[in-house]
Amino acid sequence: MDFSARKPAMLQLLKEMVETESPTYDKEAVDQMGALMIREAKKLGAEIEIHPHKEFGNNIVARWGKGEDGILLIGHIDTVFPLGTIEMQPFYEKYGKVFGPGALDMKSGLVIMLTAIAALKERDEMPNRPITMLFNTDEEMGSYESRALIEDEAKKHALTLVFEPCEYLEGTLHTWRKGTGKFTIRVQGKAAHSGGAHKKGLNAIEELSHQIVKIQQLTDYEEGTTINIGAMYGGRAINIVPAYAEAEGDIRLTNLKEYVRVQNFICSLKSVKKEAFISVWCILNRPPMPFNKLLEKTFKKAEKLAEAEGIKIRAGGSGSASDANFVAYLNVPVLDGLGTIGEDFHTENEYFLLDSFISRAELTATLLRDW
16 A cells, blocks of 8 residues: 555645644643544544543544444644744754654654545545544643543454654554653741751751652662652742752653552651651552553564565554553553654654655554454
8 A cells, every 4th residue: 555645645734733733731722733633534534522621622532433343543632832832843844854843743643543544445445343533632741631531442442553653763663661650749848047047947958859869769770660850849049948849750660560669658758857747649640551462462463464565563662651551551452653753752853754654654554454
């Protein structure tokens, strides 16, 4: 299945998507992107369901056909880039690379999803099984509001395909991912003048620093567990003993046993200075997605179907997480990283390789038709 002739139309649609900026926390902007997705899915004959949300954009489900053993395609329409980024980072293609905020993560994946359906319909090769697309709107913030919908849809389908970008230029599909968690530590001390009454104060930043050193030591590279304190806040001026300090951290892990270890440690922290008050909050966002027997079987089937079309794919993994983690936790077959191949996502240098735009669309159409 040759998609080369579709390249101009794919790039034109992607340009419109990238220029329709959709930062997660701007509901109006994300809903404009959602309207674009509804328009394109309806062109292809989909039945549309809108799942409204007050804070984030409305989640959208597009369906082709009814019945059992369907295939679910998942893509998020939100990005990390604030409105106005497009003025500084315009969409463009140069030397076989395509640039633009959200072009790699993951609006090119959305175009791939739609293009695969368009090609199958034009060739009269749509499968008899139902095809469903889920466009969610809060993935970049953890998919807290869309998780239930994702899990509900995944349970109804025989296979889920997730169109997150491939983070490595080798082009591997993501058959495993680390789980993610996050935590917050808050310390209440006592304010005082740093010169005239230093002894009366209780430095919350100092106390927090002791706790941070303890927590960072939870990192265990052999187990695949990493802890990262990503932000600290506290104090008002250098001549005031700070009464309050706070730190936020990220947890990455390969198994749930490690999360229990980390959570138990964080939640049992004791203050070094007796008068200091510590409060903690710790949560697992996405469970780990291990390369178990089910995912190995799923990949091998995909590999066989791809080879029949002259497409080579490889299995790999990532320290980042995606909505595929939720699906894998349900023991539902899933393949991830079906989006374009590129680098530097979430930065001003985000780009993908144009050739992967075509090859991933060919792979997607093959999986939908032959699974």
